[in-house]
Structure formats: structure tokens, C-alpha cells
Amino acid sequence: MGDTTADRIRTFIEGRFPQAPITETEDIFSLGYINSLFAMELVMHVEKTFAVTVPNSELRIDNFRTVKAITELVDRLLAATPAGGHR
Numbered sequence: 001m002g003d004t005t006a007d008r009i010r011t012f013i014e015g016r017f018p019q020a021p022i023t024e025t026e027d028i029f030s031l032g033y034i035n036s037l038f039a040m041e042l043v044m045h046v047e048k049t050f051a052v053t054v055p056n057s058e059l060r061i062d063n064f065r066t067v068k069a070i071t072e073l074v075d076r077l078l079a080a081t082p083a084g085g086h087r
Contacts, residue, residue, distance in 0.1 A: 052077040
């Protein structure tokens, strides 16, 4: 697997739920594996891995529903970070 933002997110999710390989657009909440604890772990993973802070205004389920949505969130946050953050 590559080292794109989407790959890194998908690898984290599949590492926790190997029985649920996912596509970039599959709703991870509809799989039935995701709970509120994992949702917070996912937020923390995004912040640590991509050196961003997810503001309260972005803590919406739709931003974390799919790998694509999470990737778009990370891209927005990196674009808003001075010097563009790092990947």
C-alpha cells in the first residue's frame, strides 16, 4: 500500500478491523464496527499522523464517514496550516 493520505487512513482503520477491508467511499459507520471510542481514536490518529488539530466545528460524523471524507478533511486542515503542514 502507498503512503498517500487515504492509504494511511485506510491502513489505520483496517489495522483495527482487518475483517472489514474498505474502499475509499464506503461508509465505515454502516459496517457496524465503529463505535464512539474508535471515532475518537480516529480523530486522534488524524491529528497525530498529519500534525493537524481538528477543530470542534469539524467534529461532524460526515467528516469521518468515509476514507474520502477524512482525506478531504485532512487536506483542508493542512491547507489552513501555516507552511501547509506535512504529510
